[in-house]
Every structure is written in structure tokens, then in C-alpha cells.
Amino acid sequence: MYRFLATPRWVGLTLLLIVLIPAFYFLGKWQYSRYEARSAASERISANLKADPVPLERLDRIGGSVPKENAYRRVTATGRYDPAHELVVRLRSQNGRPGFYVVTPLVTGDGAVLVNRGWVPVGATAETPPEVPPAPTGEVTVTGWLLPSETEESTGIKNLSGLPPGQIVLINTEEIGKGLPYRLYGGFVQLAEQRPAATPAPEPVPEPSVGGGGLLNLAYSLQWWLFIGIAIAGWFILARREARERRQADTAVITDRDHDRISG
Structure with missing residues (x-):
């Protein structure tokens, strides 16, 4: 059969x-x-987001890198912003709107850490620079989430060349540090809170999403x-x-x- x-x-x-x-x-x-x-x-990220903030130097170091177990931990740092070396990061949307992140070095006693102060919308045209609220003067203490240096592999964002001065695509601390007069911590801080608070200020970036696991x-x-x-x-x-x-x-x-x- x-x-x-x-x-x-x-x-x-x-x-x-x-x-x-x-x-x-x-x-x-x-x-x-x-x-x-x-x-x-x-x-791991959920646990890090719930952990109490600790001083930045406990989890990161000048010229170092942020291991994955320390990513998204809340950290604190005290220093003075350096607006002369402020950068805006292209291709960053928020709530469905295109815009930029505002990254400003915070100079501490032993170097500096890049701080993502928040989000601003694009200008009136592609050539128009965005309007960025100035960084506060004087000493500030920031609290935020520690994130590793960005690369094309980690973000899926392709780096671009020939950008206008002061604009970047990736928050890559190694590359950014080449143009600064001081050394940088390996990661950067996504701002959650600042004392004293600044008004006006860029729109806060939402707390990192854990995703569906x-x-x-x-x-x-x-x-x-x-x-x-x-x-x-x-x-x-x-x-x-x-x-x-x-x-x-x-x-x-x-x-x-x-x-x-x-x-x-």
C-alpha cells in the first residue's frame, strides 16, 4: 500500500x-x-534602575568603559558645565518628534563626564541650528543614568561625516574626548535630576525602557x-x-x- x-x-x-x-x-x-x-x-536593567544612586567614580573611571552590569545605574556627579564644548546629537526623536539631544561636558575635579541634558526639537529648516537652553553656570550636582559610550554596533545608528560644527550622531566618549582639553569618563550620564534646577532647560529624556524582556x-x-x-x-x-x-x-x-x- x-x-x-x-x-x-x-x-x-x-x-x-x-x-x-x-x-x-x-x-x-x-x-x-x-x-x-x-x-x-x-x-539586570530593572534592578539597576531601582538601585539607589552612587557617586560616578564608583562605577566608572577616566578613560575607562562602562561594563554592562553597571549600565543604567543611577549615579551622581558634581562640577561645572563647559558650554564652550557643548554638542547636539542628531537623529534623536522623542514622542514622535524629530530633534536633538544636548550633550554638555560636566567638568569635575579629575576630568569631565558628558551629560545628556535632554532633548530639543529641530530648527525651522534642516540648516537652522536648534534652540538650546543654556547650561546653568556655577557648580551643579547631577543625578542620572550611567550609559556606555555609543557605537554603530550598540545603537544601530550609522555615523555620519561632514556635519555642521557642534553636531554629532553618536555619543562616543572616545571620539568626543579627542577634541576636549580634559579627559573624559568612559560612559555618559543621561540627566534625571539636577541641583540647582535650570529654567529653561531641554525637555527631559524619559527613563530608559526595559522592554519586553x-x-x-x-x-x-x-x-x-x-x-x-x-x-x-x-x-x-x-x-x-x-x-x-x-x-x-x-x-x-x-x-x-x-x-x-x-x-x-
Whole structure:
């Protein structure tokens, strides 16, 4: 009844099934590993966001880098803003509006840390510089989230050249530090609070989002593994259907022969 499985068409279908099963399994496993990694990252970020603020120098250092376990920790730093070396960061939207981040060095006792003071909208035209509220004068104490230096790989944002003076695309502390008269901390601070407060000031950047923790990756992994069952079930259904059709065809042939014999 199932000798048709040895035909070229069914051999090809069977070989395709044999290839698809491990492929779907490993695709599901890959998505599940991404789910585990993103869930762990979300848990770490959530814990960091809830932690009490600590002095910047406890988690970062001049010329260093911010390890992932310290990202999104709240830190404090005291110093004076250096508006002469202030920068605006292109391609940063907020609440669906295009604009810029305002990054100003905060000079401390041992160097400086870049502070993202907030967001401002784009100017009237592409060539018009944005209106940026001035940084406060005098000593200030900032509290904010410590973030690692940005790169194309970490942000997915392509760096651009030939920008107007004072404009950048990435908050890359190493590159920015090359044009400063002092050394920078490895990360930068996204401002959450400042004493004394400044009025007017750029629009505050919302608290970093933790995201879904990789739940979409979990759904994808289950989807790939479900495809394994669908592929196997589909193969058996097609095989049984063809076997039934062949049996019915054979029965019809036998019935016709018997009818012809009786009629003859």
C-alpha cells in the first residue's frame, strides 16, 4: 500500500522533512537563547534602575568603559558645565518628534563626564541650528543614568561625516574626548535630576525602557518548534491521503473488471 513512498517525489518530500526538522529545531533554540539573554538583560536593567544612586567614580573611571552590569545605574556627579564644548546629537526623536539631544561636558575635579541634558526639537529648516537652553553656570550636582559610550554596533545608528560644527550622531566618549582639553569618563550620564534646577532647560529624556524582556523571541522559538510538529503531521496526512486514493483507485479498477466479466 505504501510502496509509493519509494517514488522520486516522495523520496524528495521525505528528504526535505529530514532537513527541515533539525533546521526548525536549531532556529527555535537560537531564538530561545536570545530570549534568555534579553530576559537576563531586562532583569539586570530593572534592578539597576531601582538601585539607589552612587557617586560616578564608583562605577566608572577616566578613560575607562562602562561594563554592562553597571549600565543604567543611577549615579551622581558634581562640577561645572563647559558650554564652550557643548554638542547636539542628531537623529534623536522623542514622542514622535524629530530633534536633538544636548550633550554638555560636566567638568569635575579629575576630568569631565558628558551629560545628556535632554532633548530639543529641530530648527525651522534642516540648516537652522536648534534652540538650546543654556547650561546653568556655577557648580551643579547631577543625578542620572550611567550609559556606555555609543557605537554603530550598540545603537544601530550609522555615523555620519561632514556635519555642521557642534553636531554629532553618536555619543562616543572616545571620539568626543579627542577634541576636549580634559579627559573624559568612559560612559555618559543621561540627566534625571539636577541641583540647582535650570529654567529653561531641554525637555527631559524619559527613563530608559526595559522592554519586553525577549518575549517576542520566546514566541518565535515556540513557533519554530511548532513547525516541526506541523511538518511531520503534514507528511503523514499527505501519505495517508495518497494511500487512500491509491486504494480507492485500485478498488475501482477491480470493480470494473468484475463488472465486465459478469457482463461478458
